[in-house]
Amino acid sequence: MRLIIHTAVVVSVLYATAYAQDTTVKSRTKIDADEAQVVSMTGCLRQDAATGTYMLIGTIKAAGDNVRNDSKVKIDVDKDDRTVTAETRSKGDKRSGADPDAVSTYGIAPGNVNLTPYVGRQVQLAAAAVKPGHKDADVKIDDKTTVDPERGRDSTSKSRTKVEIERGPLGQYTAVSVKTLGGTCAAQ
Numbered sequence: 001m002r003l004i005i006h007t008a009v010v011v012s013v014l015y016a017t018a019y020a021q022d023t024t025v026k027s028r029t030k031i032d033a034d035e036a037q038v039v040s041m042t043g044c045l046r047q048d049a050a051t052g053t054y055m056l057i058g059t060i061k062a063a064g065d066n067v068r069n070d071s072k073v074k075i076d077v078d079k080d081d082r083t084v085t086a087e088t089r090s091k092g093d094k095r096s097g098a099d100p101d102a103v104s105t106y107g108i109a110p111g112n113v114n115l116t117p118y119v120g121r122q123v124q125l126a127a128a129a130v131k132p133g134h135k136d137a138d139v140k141i142d143d144k145t146t147v148d149p150e151r152g153r154d155s156t157s158k159s160r161t162k163v164e165i166e167r168g169p170l171g172q173y174t175a176v177s178v179k180t181l182g183g184t185c186a187a188q
Contacts, residue, residue: 022076022150029069029126029143029177036128036137036165038067039173040090041106044185047119054108054115054175056125057185059101062092071124073182084182088124111174112163122181127173128165137165139176 031038043058062069068091076083108115108127130137141161148154165174 021152024075024148025071025073025145026148027069027071027143027145027179029141029179031067031069031126031128031142031176032140033065033128034138035135036065036130036139037063037094038065038092038126038128038139038176039063040067040069040092041125041127042088042090042123042181043103043125045108045115045118045121045123045125045178046185047116054110054119056106056108056123057103058106059103060106061088062090064092064094067092067126069124069126069177069179071179071181073180075182086122086181086183088181090124106173109172109174111165111176113175113178115175115178118178118180120185122183122185124179124181125175126177127175128163129173130165130167136167139163139165141177143177 039060040062041056041058041060043056046055046057047053048055070089072087074085076085106127108125126141128137128139139162141159141163143159143161144156145158146154146156161176163176165176
């Protein structure tokens with residue numbers, strides 16, 4: 001696999017700077033795939049300590065060759081209290097076939113996305129699955145993130161990422177984009 005631009009680093013830095021005051025972070029990610037099915041999932045990202053494999057416990061919100069994820073995370077900081085609220089919307093050009101309210105566990109291959117900082121957090125994750133027997137898939141990710149602090153100037157970052165996902169013997173979900181939704185997962 002090859003990755004031209006790594007968007008997770010940019011978004012992580014923006015989220016880290018957003019926690020000092022009341023802040024709203026809006027993000028729009030567009031994913032287009034050739035020879036792959038893209039799914040948008042939300043839920044809790046876990047990692048098995050023994051095997052190192054990643055799992056998302058959550059739901060599939062959208063699917064298709066083209067998927068768009070929108071998220072809005074609002075951080076409200078008071079004296080000794082911080083409240084984080086998140087809204088997400090996902091749209092795909094095909095029906096996923098999954099019940100959007102049914103919680104399942106999905107195996108996630110990290111590909112070129114560093115998932116480790118997101119373990120134990122609520123996330124919005126986009127993953128591509130190469131259909132078994134098909135050739136490698138090309139995936140394009142366009143991301144725009146705006147950080148709007150209560151005091152201070154807004155900042156906007158844009159990135160374009162191209163990823164090639166190799167076909168494997170089995171269909172698997174390979175992460176192509178991940179965003180934190182601000183909350184930690186309940187202990188399990």
